[in-house]
Amino acid sequence: MQRDAAAIVGIGETDFAKELLPSETSLAMEAILLALEDAGIDASEVDGLASYSMETTDEVEVARNIGAGEITFFSQVGYGGGAGPACVGQLAMAIAAGQCRVGVVWRARKRGSGKRIWSDTAVEFSTPAAWTRPWGLIRPVDEIALLARRYMHEYGATRDHFANVALAFRKMANRNPKATFFDKPLSREQYHQARWISDPLCLYDNCLESDGALACVLVSSERARDCRAAPVYIHSFAQGISRQAHTMTNYWGEDPLMGPSWACAKQLYRGSEIGPGEIDVAQIYDAFSPLVPLSLEGYGFCERGEGAAFTEGGGLELGGRLPTNTSGGGLSEAYVHGFNLINEGVRQLRGDSCNSVAGAETCLVTGGEGVPTSALILRK
């Protein structure tokens, strides 16, 4: 897409918790209205909407509740955690193409107090499920653990590398009062003593189960200059599905350890003046800790097989090679299908993150590795 044609000018979010009482729709409204207020834009000006296909509050509900104007662009993106950056990117393209002027993206979810999707045994079987669930490969964590074990075997990665990810993000959360684990430090000993969820992955390799909602507001770069907050530009955007890919179970392609991130990254950098070496801070989708080294490889921060070593020596921490998930991410702030990574990317480039990376001018935000995915390069 056209570089820097649209910008994020407002962000909003609810509290995050294991259980919030308001409905998903109420939470969505709270986040969207906060984002519009942050942007200094009246809801009646909203004419573009983008959301996850798993979102329960649909466009008409949002538009009627906030008092939006006539909506001239609306789109939904599938594949759960792969969708976040794509929602922003598609709206940015629509704004650049003149299909709408003021766009809102949101995600509201009660995954903390609501049901676990994988526990529903009555759902229709998609292709991968028909070839995995009958043998007891039930949960997303089981599906990723199968790749994680192979990754460890091929590249000499260890559980200590996954611990590096969990501990780095926990330290970020410990400085973020909004984070679920703000007041709960995590030690390496605690990590290694934690119960298994799907060996080789333990409790702390898994994201939180959270209730919460987030939203952001996009306008053209031209209009962004007149908004209340400093604009954060959508420099580059891409989506990606690798050849012969499946959702979560990429076991049936030629190379299961090269997931959709690789396809997405190629397009992302093709449209970018900013390469991996110029990215100051990253927000990498972390439903499970092994997704981080896999994504680091896919998005070109290191060679294949080196993602685990990249986490050594505080590589993901403040002052490290690539400060990552600076609000605590899905592992330690909240898990709202990765939308908190988008808002944190904006805060970093505004300079008001709880873990501000000094002088940060560029930020990568990724959707989930292992599913049809998407990514953004944001810049000041």
Added chain:
Amino acid sequence: MTRDAPLMPPIDETNGFFWEGTRQGELRVQRCSESGRLIFPPRVRSPWGGTGETEWVVVSGRGTLWSFVLPHPPLIPQFSDLAPYNVILVALDEDPAVRMVGNLVSEAGAAINSVDPETIAIGAGVQVVFEAVSEEVHMPRWVLT
């Protein structure tokens, strides 16, 4: 399909031959009629031949353990009593890019938690066996060779 085979998928145009095969003690894999390349999971057409036509073949049932996990609770009721059990991924000898999800068992008919997890290792040779969990459903599982 049956209460005894947890989470069995509905049989449709793409997978009927597979489950028909397991009832006869055969491991069947879809194949591209044109290129001869194996296709898994099966689908409505081959991506590798111009015509898209497919057939199925019986494979040896030998393979290599590509990866494995040991699920622990919380799980669904059908599996929680068995935890920790193993789930393995097997790369078939005929084409290692064909990888099937299964379970390693100590012998045909044994439970999916019958193998000491300490003895499971990537790279081990495995052979398919079949467990009749009902008249209709014979589950392919795997033993070490």
